[in-house]
Ligand SMILES: Nc1ncnc2c1ncn2[C@@H]1O[C@H](COP(=O)(O)OP(=O)(O)O)[C@@H](O)[C@H]1O
């Protein structure tokens with residue numbers, strides 16, 4: 281059982297504050313993803329956990345052991361943290377065979393030869409590479425090379441697996457396949473995992489919990505559905521689901537029912553803690569909005585003009601303008617309206633499409 285706890289982690293490079301007080305907990309056997317835009321400090325957090333980078337401040341514990349503490353001057357070196365790590369670049373040795381690459385961590389740990397053979401065989405099976413033991417690493421496909429890297433990180437039974445954008449170098453179909461495999465593998469061996477990515481699809485499909493990062497800080501934590509259904513801020517709404525954000529003012533708030541003054545009209549929605557007169561932001565879920573050809577007599581229906589239509593296989597994305605405000609709607613192809621650029625349509629904003637946030 282391995283829980284990982286990061287407390288108030290800080291790390292600067294010169295005048296760049298890469299990590300500005302990051303805290304989160306990864307429960308045992310859970311898959312947690314740090315999701316954020318490029319440059320927000322994800323890799324630095326991961327490297328601090330691995331011990332490749334020494335933080336300026338904070339505390340990190342893995343499986344109940346404090347591996348870093350600025351207050352108590354603790355720094356456990358990387359090789360004694362029981363961590364496996366997989367990077368975007370496969371970082372496998374080109375002059376070694378698959379077997380030798382995977383056996384390497386066991387060799388330096390001085391494991392007897394027969395045990396090494398047995399263990400390497402075991403992990404090769406786990407990552408579906410059995411039979412390729414003698415192949416030189418460069419003679420493998422990208423996906424196979426990443427499997428070798430994964431096998432090498434698993435071979436010495438780490439307590440915690442760290443992934444830094446491990447699928448970014450793979451072609452899309454392979455990326456999807458490997459994503460599924462990774463998740464199955466993590467669950468089947470029951471290992472605690474921390475994953476770093478800027479890709480929302482990866483984060484949403486892999487994770488038990490998400491840590492949303494922005495500018496060196498944690499901006500939200502929760503399960504994918506919690507954060508999709510109730511984004512605590514507009515950054516999370518945009519990053520996780522491409523929601524449209526509308527600035528406006530709370531005109532009325534009674535018993536959770538809110539009247540929100542948006543630039544294009546009054547939106548009736550729900551919010552537990554909105555206060556009358558407050559400036560807030562309305563985040564709109566792209567998948568919950570309806571497009572109509574003609575107005576109906578329901579509330580929350582507004583005239584709009586289509587400014588872009590993007591087809592992406594099963595989905596159609598409409599971008600429209602309402603009183604100078606751009607809003608995005610995504611429909612399944614079968615449920616699409618088939619409007620084109622310049623068409624006047626009516627946007628229906630159901631309550632369930634709305635999340636009111638303060639920032
Ligand atoms: N070794 C380093 N030296 C100087 N600046 C760094 C170093 N590593 C990271 N940074 C800076 O710290 C910030 C966070 O980087 P990083 O953790 O790599 O972000 P992410 O992984 O989210 O893209 C960036 O501004 C980056 O340029």
Ligand SMILES: [Mg+2]
Pocket residue numbers: 319322323324
């Ligand atoms: Mg990075």
